[in-house]
Amino acid sequence: xxxxCVVGLGLIGGSVLRAAAAAGRTVWGTAGSAADARGAIxxxxxxxxxxxxxxxxxxxxxxxxxxxxxxxxxxxxRKVADLAPRCLLTDVVSVKGPVADAVAKYAPNARFAGxxxxxxxxxxxxxxxxxxxxxxxxxVVTADEETDLAAWRExxxxxxxxxxxxxxxxxxxxxAAVARISHLPHxxxxxxxxxxxxxxxxAMALAAGSFSDGTRVASSRPELVLAMCEGNRAGLxxxxxxxxxxxxxxxGALASTGSLGATVHAGHHGRATFEGYRDAGRARAMIDLxxxxxxxxxxxxxxxxxxxxxxxxxxxxxxxxxxxx
Numbered sequence: 001x002x003x004x005c006v007v008g009l010g011l012i013g014g015s016v017l018r019a020a021a022a023a024g025r026t027v028w029g030t031a032g033s034a035a036d037a038r039g040a041i042x043x044x045x046x047x048x049x050x051x052x053x054x055x056x057x058x059x060x061x062x063x064x065x066x067x068x069x070x071x072x073x074x075x076x077x078r079k080v081a082d083l084a085p086r087c088l089l090t091d092v093v094s095v096k097g098p099v100a101d102a103v104a105k106y107a108p109n110a111r112f113a114g115x116x117x118x119x120x121x122x123x124x125x126x127x128x129x130x131x132x133x134x135x136x137x138x139x140v141v142t143a144d145e146e147t148d149l150a151a152w153r154e155x156x157x158x159x160x161x162x163x164x165x166x167x168x169x170x171x172x173x174x175x176a177a178v179a180r181i182s183h184l185p186h187x188x189x190x191x192x193x194x195x196x197x198x199x200x201x202x203a204m205a206l207a208a209g210s211f212s213d214g215t216r217v218a219s220s221r222p223e224l225v226l227a228m229c230e231g232n233r234a235g236l237x238x239x240x241x242x243x244x245x246x247x248x249x250x251x252g253a254l255a256s257t258g259s260l261g262a263t264v265h266a267g268h269h270g271r272a273t274f275e276g277y278r279d280a281g282r283a284r285a286m287i288d289l290x291x292x293x294x295x296x297x298x299x300x301x302x303x304x305x306x307x308x309x310x311x312x313x314x315x316x317x318x319x320x321x322x323x324x325x
């Protein structure tokens with residue numbers, strides 16, 4: 001099994017380190033936060049300074065995982081270019097376009113496939129990390145036309161070892177999708193929390209499940225939310241425009257007819273659609289990674305809501321959702 005070097009040992013990076021170790025891999029990491037470094041060392045993990053960690057990755061031909069907030073990615077990639085320029089490289093940053101652009105600019109010789117595990121908590125830091133965080137989660141590994149197949153396979157194997165299923169898609173499609181199901185919810189949670197607080201002590205005293213559930217992610221560290229959402233500006237603008245259009249239609253209907261029927265029924269249908277995909281049965285299929293265009297076939301898996309769930313030699317084992325008629 002290939003060794004893994006994790007750069008950044010917060011919630012996601014720390015969880016990758018723990019999960020990869022639990023799968024039997026040799027792992028080490030480096031952390032910008034002294035508290036995260038102390039926590040990982042106290043848990044008996046090897047934590048090195050960033051230069052030593054990347055030199056070791058180059059010597060061992062390890063998979064390097066970038067697990068820092070988006071604003072810190074450029075500096076890490078400059079280090080990668082200096083110390084491990086031909087390394088196998090992936091990341092767990094929540095926006096893929098800016099990371100891909102930064103890799104092309106600062107570490108163009110790295111063998112790169114972008115990654116994003118769709119798992120997390122409102123808490124942050126090493127203390128919140130867990131080897132089980134990614135169990136049964138979706139983990140995007142980008143399958144752009146220019147993606148190195150060897151890097152894609154290594155990033156996908158890591159995701160599988162961490163307990164996740166691999167969703168192949170393009171960088172652009174990923175960013176458009178997560179704008180709607182991850183970044184927009186953070187914006188709406190912030191708005192909802194602020195509106196609730198504006199109701200004063202009585203509103204706060206009456207707030208219960210719907211308010212708590214709807215605002216949960218608003219307790220995340222603001223600097224991490226800002227890096228994530230502002231880093232996906234184009235995709236998020238489209239999602240916010242869609243949401244504003246729906247809110248405007250709801251307000252117009254409420255003011256003119258007193259009815260919110262269209263809005264509530266559309267929302268109910270949207271939730272049922274999500275539950276249908278979440279609970280769907282799965283049909284197995286195989287993709288020949290030695291075939292003429294494996295990336296195109298992998299992208300079709302992601303477009304259909306499927307996942308890669310394993311490998312059998314040069315075959316990727318795929319699970320596709322089977323929805324009721």
